[in-house]
Amino acid sequence: MSAALIIAVDGPAASGKGTIAARLAKLYSLPHLDTGLLYRAVGIGVLDAGGSLDDAEAAEGVARSLDASHLVDTERLTSRGAGEAASRVAGHPGVRAALLAFQKTFAGQPGGAVLDGRDIGTVIAPEAPAKLYVTATPEVRAMRRWKQLTGRGETIAFEDMLADIVKRDERDAGRGAAPMVQAADAVLLDTTDMDIEAAFDAARRIVEAARVRHGL
Ligand SMILES: Nc1ncnc2c1ncn2[C@@H]1O[C@H](COP(=O)(O)OP(=O)(O)O)[C@@H](O)[C@H]1O
Ligand SMILES: Nc1ccn([C@@H]2O[C@H](COP(=O)(O)OP(=O)(O)O)[C@@H](O)[C@H]2O)c(=O)n1
Numbered sequence: 001m002s003a004a005l006i007i008a009v010d011g012p013a014a015s016g017k018g019t020i021a022a023r024l025a026k027l028y029s030l031p032h033l034d035t036g037l038l039y040r041a042v043g044i045g046v047l048d049a050g051g052s053l054d055d056a057e058a059a060e061g062v063a064r065s066l067d068a069s070h071l072v073d074t075e076r077l078t079s080r081g082a083g084e085a086a087s088r089v090a091g092h093p094g095v096r097a098a099l100l101a102f103q104k105t106f107a108g109q110p111g112g113a114v115l116d117g118r119d120i121g122t123v124i125a126p127e128a129p130a131k132l133y134v135t136a137t138p139e140v141r142a143m144r145r146w147k148q149l150t151g152r153g154e155t156i157a158f159e160d161m162l163a164d165i166v167k168r169d170e171r172d173a174g175r176g177a178a179p180m181v182q183a184a185d186a187v188l189l190d191t192t193d194m195d196i197e198a199a200f201d202a203a204r205r206i207v208e209a210a211r212v213r214h215g216l
Helices: 017-028 036-048 056-064 080-089 093-107 120-124 138-150 158-174 196-214
Strands: 006-010 032-034 113-117 130-135 187-190
Touching: 006 017, 006 120, 017 032, 017 113, 017 130, 017 196, 032 093, 036 056, 036 080, 036 093, 056 080, 056 093, 080 158, 093 113, 093 120, 113 120, 120 130, 130 196, 138 158, 187 196
Parallel strands: 006 113, 006 130, 032 113, 130 187
Antiparallel strands: none
């Protein structure tokens, strides 16, 4: 079997990894999975059932019964509250285990795939020939997320947004189960001083170099 073009895009909140992953998927005509949506759906599922985000068993139960119908309401899934809930349930090893097979199967599609998240290059698809770790300063990421959320009607002060981002970074990098970390063979892409076009162009060049290296 010839190697497939699996592109792993990891990085902290609002670094632009989803935007880059979606554009790479379009460029190479590959399916794209935003894995953060899965954790966001689990967080919302727990809250909707009146449960506690600290209840590992309840969260794992929601994760095990997740299906496509839970991923439809993207407005709610991408809200500030859902991001916070996602990072709380994502720390439960049982939740991560319940979501593993689906993500691995998605990554293993014969023609390749693009996945973005926190542990794609380290856990979901360590074999991926192209890995990016997209980042930017917390201030720049907070500003991007603030513009995104306020632009569609959420009310939030910039200082609170920045505090959210810093807290989420700490939680995601500090947890025991699949912590957010740059894979040893991932290429770091710091987009602090890049607009979307520049960031995408840099990402494309990283993937092109990986394709040449792996003969893809
Ligand atoms: N390089 C960039 N410069 C400015 N804004 C950006 C850049 N990359 C992404 N954005 C914007 O920032 C917000 C968050 O981007 P997104 O791709 O959803 O980040 P992530 O998937 O890392 O959370 C979106 O509104 C997006 O349009
Ligand atoms: N592969 C992944 C993706 C997301 N997550 C968790 O889910 C939360 C939301 O992820 P996301 O990618 O939708 O968040 P943003 O980066 O878009 O803000 C993160 O803060 C992580 O805690 C994870 O643990 N592993």
